[in-house]
Amino acid sequence: MYSPPDTDERPAARPRDRVAAAVGNASLLGIGYLLLGRRLLAAVTIVVTVVLVVLLTTVAPFRWFEVLILAWWAFVVAHGWYLARENAAKVGKQRMIALSVTAVVFAAVGLLRFDAVRIDGVIADARAQGSCATATEALDSRWLGHRVADAPLVTGEEATREACRRLRAANGKLARALSGKPGATAAAFGEFASVRREMPGHEAMAAVVLGGFLRHLPTPDACTTAKIDDWLSAHASAGPAPAQSAATVARTAPAAYLGCGDRLMTAKDWTTARTWYQRIVDRYPTDPRVAKAKEGITKATQALELAKVRELLDGPTGIEPDYCDSPAPYSAAAPYGAGTNRALFYGNDGYSGRFPAEWRASDAAQAVLVVCLGDDEDGTPVQTCPYENKMVPEFPIEVTFHKVAVPLKAYELRTGKLVVDTKVEIGGASCPRKLHYRSYVADLGPPSDTGVEPSDADVRAAFAPIIRK
Known part of the structure; x- marks a missing residue:
């Protein structure tokens, strides 16, 4: 007699490899969930991972946020291990897939972190040597992968990019000062001050920029040099290379003051000419140009006196002036x-x-x-x-x-x-x-x-x- 099949019999459950599930999820790509047939969980894992990475590389490039991602990593690894507890068995193929994907992910992240550290070392050396060109080249060699692998380190290096931008601006202003606009010196030192205040550690770079400027002193125009030196003597102590600035001023100022005074005498600007001559006498009393400066002071004073007398005598001789x-x-x-x-x-x-x-x-x-x-x-x-x-x-x-x-x-x-x-x-x-x-x-x-x-x-x-x- 025919008997119908037993409807209570079900197909045997697919074996689950707990190691493969845990290792696969360690990639943060939901591989372990896929191996367990949990596609929705795999999709959620990928979305959450992407969101966390985006946040890490944009608004939260901090070590504490990396710890949060590490906690998420630990959670999905443990969860994959937990879900595979039923019908657990060793499945070689699953392990091979999980290990391959996770190994690629770990290797990529590790290599990128290593390279980010290497680039950071190049940037640190460039900062120490004062080379914005080398630092900028190293900064430009990075890409999104470096930021994903070590966002806090890569983001921290952006301060050097901003410092170099400001120092380039300072260099441009110093160039304008050398070309006849000495008032730009103050603006350049404002850039130096902002770098020192907001981005400490870039002093050597600022010193290199200022050193290049100082090497171009004196300029062909004595009055331009005089005005720059006069500003430096009053403010350079707060700049990036005070000793070098002071030495440059001592080397160039006396001749510049005298030359500017002589030029202004020719232009009949006797008041300003006398001021520059007096600078030499007051600040550099042992300089060999002091004698000429004193002669210039006398001539400028007499020229001013004569101009005043002529002003008081102006008018017709028939009336008392x-x-x-x-x-x-x-x-x-x-x-x-x-x-x-x-x-x-x-x-x-x-x-x-x-x-x-x-x-x-x-x-x-x-x-x-x-x-x-x-x-x-x-x-x-x-x-x-x-x-x-x-x-x-x-x-x-x-x-x-x-x-x-x-x-x-x-x-x-x-x-x-x-x-x-x-x-x-x-x-x-x-x-x-x-x-x-x-x-x-x-x-x-x-x-x-x-x-x-x-x-x-x-x-x-x-x-x-x-x-x-």
């Missing part, structure tokens, strides 16, 4: 003393035109005195004479003739000091046969007081004691 109220010295002028003291005459010009040529100076640069003349006044009475009174002929008018008194102040140009303050009295002819006068309403007769009529000789005799000593 500002100098008469606010005198100023011109130390290059000759002293007031024996001989003929040439003068500039201002104010009352009724007599200065009658002076001999050798008394008059054409400019403050040739003068000894500045003479300020006031308006005529009646001086000492000389003679009184009767003149016809046309209103009452019986009573003549007595007219007293006076010397002409001229208020005079003479300033020694060399010192700006008042050396003469007097009234010069000019003699002359009195009691002429006919007395000329002017009446604006009715002819009331001549004035009772009037001045004498001085000749050229009288004028010169009156002023000679002031001019000639």
